Amino acid sequence: MAGPLECVRVVSVAINLPGPAAVARLVSMGATATTVLPPSGDPLEHYARAYFDELHAGQDIERLDLKSHEGRSRLDVLLAEADVLVTSSRPSALVRLGLDHESVGGRHTQVCQVDIVGHPGAAGEVAGHDLTYQAGAGLLPDGRLPATTAVDLAGAERAAAEACAALVERSRTGRGSRREVALSDVAVSVAAPFTHGLSAPGGPLGGGLPVYAVYAASVGHVALAALEPQFVARLCGALGLAPEGLTADRLREVFSGRTAQEWQQWADEHDIPLAALAPRA
Known part of the structure; x- marks a missing residue:
């Protein structure tokens, strides 16, 4: 049976884990997706190729140099037919590539953009990864590495939900919008059972x-x-x-x-x- 997102077209320029996992979730609900990778590929390809393949199953993959005119032109062709754009770069990098929402929305008003960032708002340039977000949220009290990248995966689910919310909003307004998913905020949400004493030692x-x-x-x-x-x-x-x-x-x-x-x-x-x-x- 067709999924609820049948006919929704997703373009992703997100690498590593949260973005690809979010796109895989959208695909599981019926969306079609094209993932654009840089010439160097996705680090996940090198760290865990089988996982990379799992997350990109059923998607088209294009390798484009978005720093080149040819690469940006090809991406614009993809965005002209897209409903959702997923990114996971720092805001300044998106501006340099013309992929900030103001630029994308100016060219393609139908695009719902989901920007996955490390920290919200003005702190979006602060570097980080799952480990630092878990550390900052108090999820590593014993100093050991976590068993899984819980924040990345919870962030992926939130990004997929934000994409769906933006599509619903577009059905009312006729225009795409920007939704931001800050992984540091996701970490605080994931840590809530611990910080409220529910899963803390002795809780x-x-x-x-x-x-x-x-x-x-x-x-x-x-x-x-x-x-x-x-x-x-x-x-x-x-x-x-x-x-x-x-x-x-x-x-x-x-x-x-x-x-x-x-x-x-x-x-x-x-x-x-x-x-x-x-x-x-």
Whole structure:
């Protein structure tokens, strides 16, 4: 079946991760996309080629030197038929290339432009990447590298949402608009459960609740997330424990008696939110 964004045409000049992930999300909803890469390519091609290919599946890729007249002319041809433009460069770089919204909107009034930047507004020139945004938002309290680029990916989802919002706005006004996604703001949103104490150490989702924790099994580990009363009751019944017996020490003892995969099968049979930890990729 056709997706909700069928007939929406996206042009992207965004490299690295947030932009391509945002465009992949739009494509998954039915949009068609052309990604314009510089002659040197996208760094992601070199770091993780399989991931790059996954994010660009179903898209047209053109390699253009946008510093040249020929490259900018070809991009203008693409923009003349585009509905959405996704960028991820500093504002000054967009101005130099004639890709700031004032310039693009002046030539192509129908284009909805989504600019992914590091910091909002006047701070848009400040350099950064996922790691620095997570650090600034307090998401690296133990000083270790994060397991994933959570801000980049959350930023991609926000950028896709902003593109959809701009398309809705255009349906009312008849003109495209500019939407800005600042990754530092996204990091603050992602960090909110931690900064509000929900997932901070000792918080309800940070080790304070025995029914929401990770436990060692005889082989492997399991993640238990029996938050709602019905799951707590089901857990007690399946384990033969009274509610007051659901202490961390008792659960550690219980889960050490089987392998993680055995507990996974048990949880599936009893409709309990528990998962065996997948091995590191």
